[in-house]
Amino acid sequence: MSGKLQIIKSLGVFSQACAKRLEVPYCSRQLIASRLLSTSHIVYLEKERAVAIEAVERASRVCKAVFKQLVNEETLTKKDKSPVTVADFSAQAVVNSVLEKHFPNDPIVGEEDSKDLQGEDGRVLRERVVELVNTAVDKPMSAEDVLCAIDRGQYEGGSSGRHWTLDPIDGTKGFLRGEQFAVCLALIVDGQVRLGVVGCPNLPFDMSKPEGDKGVLAVAVQGQGAFQRKLNADSELEQRIMVSNVEDACNASFCESVEAGHSNHSDNAKIAELLGISKQSVRMDSQCKYIAVARGDADIYLRLPVDSKYVEKIWDHAAGNIIIHEAGGHVTDINGEPLDFSKGRTLSANKGVIAANSNIFETVLAAVQTTLANKY
Numbered sequence: 001m002s003g004k005l006q007i008i009k010s011l012g013v014f015s016q017a018c019a020k021r022l023e024v025p026y027c028s029r030q031l032i033a034s035r036l037l038s039t040s041h042i043v044y045l046e047k048e049r050a051v052a053i054e055a056v057e058r059a060s061r062v063c064k065a066v067f068k069q070l071v072n073e074e075t076l077t078k079k080d081k082s083p084v085t086v087a088d089f090s091a092q093a094v095v096n097s098v099l100e101k102h103f104p105n106d107p108i109v110g111e112e113d114s115k116d117l118q119g120e121d122g123r124v125l126r127e128r129v130v131e132l133v134n135t136a137v138d139k140p141m142s143a144e145d146v147l148c149a150i151d152r153g154q155y156e157g158g159s160s161g162r163h164w165t166l167d168p169i170d171g172t173k174g175f176l177r178g179e180q181f182a183v184c185l186a187l188i189v190d191g192q193v194r195l196g197v198v199g200c201p202n203l204p205f206d207m208s209k210p211e212g213d214k215g216v217l218a219v220a221v222q223g224q225g226a227f228q229r230k231l232n233a234d235s236e237l238e239q240r241i242m243v244s245n246v247e248d249a250c251n252a253s254f255c256e257s258v259e260a261g262h263s264n265h266s267d268n269a270k271i272a273e274l275l276g277i278s279k280q281s282v283r284m285d286s287q288c289k290y291i292a293v294a295r296g297d298a299d300i301y302l303r304l305p306v307d308s309k310y311v312e313k314i315w316d317h318a319a320g321n322i323i324i325h326e327a328g329g330h331v332t333d334i335n336g337e338p339l340d341f342s343k344g345r346t347l348s349a350n351k352g353v354i355a356a357n358s359n360i361f362e363t364v365l366a367a368v369q370t371t372l373a374n375k376y
């Protein structure tokens with residue numbers, strides 16, 4: 001089949017799939033199709049999108065089950081790190097085994113490895129993880145299968161070929177507090193993020209109704225826009241999400257990490273002052289911050305370095321990064337450079353993260369640079 005014919009066939013399938021899923025008018029689908037045709041890099045990824053959603057939904061269910069059980073047992077305390085460990089390992093095993101089933105040749109850069117589950121020392125934790133994983137997969141998995149699945153996440157990443165990156169529980173502190181956390185999965189091809197899925201089990205679906213339904217799944221494929229749907233719901237209906245259209249930075253709201261050890265709160269406050277922002281910052285754990293900006297709940301995300309040594313991990317940013325871009329926003333580091341996902345497991349070419357809608361991005365970047373002036 002010629003390249004052109006292949007593209008046209010793909011777009012036909014794309015339109016049908018989109019029509020069912022997105023409920024967008026035909027003219028909008030034509031617009032999306034013409035946008036794809038006009039780019040030299042055709043990105044389709046329909047199967048990858050569906051598989052990534054399935055994997056994130058299964059892992060999110062596991063995390064919620066762990067949290068519920070521990071709250072019921074009243075064993076969850078702030079100092080007790082074990083629940084998050086069990087959920088972390090189990091979620092990574094579940095996502096990696098779903099990916100292996102559909103894309104056996106794709107390597108994975110995952111946050112966890114199976115070291116702590118090995119041998120007699122790891123027996124109790126291992127048994128708990130194996131039991132949990134088997135509640136979420138179709139085919140029974142032995143302890144060995146589970147450890148193997150977790151260790152599929154040891155890939156070193158890089159600039160060529162395709163690989164996935166997974167944070168099985170991003171915002172572990174938020175998870176422990178019963179607040180925001182996220183299961184984050186992205187596909188990177190030749191160093192570029194092409195697909196991102198973020199499951200946010202505790203995020204209100206509609207921020208104007210904070211007590212309403214909770215559980216959001218945000219998804220974006222390069223060139224196809226960003227969408228949200230209800231996490232683990234019967235309906236697969238998706239809504240397009242867009243960043244806010246705030247034009248004056250002084251009217252913006254910004255979000256930042258809850259943990260001052262992950263993002264410099266005092267520098268953030270100075271930048272807010274410089275921009276004339278009077279709204280209180282929204283503190284939120286995990287890549288839910290990217291989703292908040294992508295759907296216009298907040299206008300700016302600042303993650304300023306706390307020290308010169310910390311290097312950000314790709315799994316903490318890949319999925320959120322593409323979702324913001326596809327929602328019409330911008331993401332760079334504090335030097336205005338795009339996040340570079342081609343360097344391996346870390347963002348070694350970058351320092352810090354800034355995300356905002358396109359109207360105010362340059363103003364925010366200038367304020368960041370004035371405030372940090374050669375600090376990093």
Ligand SMILES: Nc1ncnc2c1ncn2[C@@H]1O[C@H](COP(=O)(O)OS(=O)(=O)O)[C@@H](OP(=O)(O)O)[C@H]1O
Pocket residue numbers: 111167169170171172173174256257258259261262263284285286287306310313316
């Ligand atoms: N020093 C430092 N600087 C920047 N980032 C760091 C630092 N230390 C850790 N981490 C990473 O922060 C991830 C969680 O980020 P959050 O923005 O969600 O922070 S928080 O949940 O509010 O604490 C967290 O991800 P998880 O471990 O998956 O929770 C870490 O990878």
Ligand SMILES: [Mg+2]
Pocket residue numbers: 167169170171315316
């Ligand atoms: Mg993380």
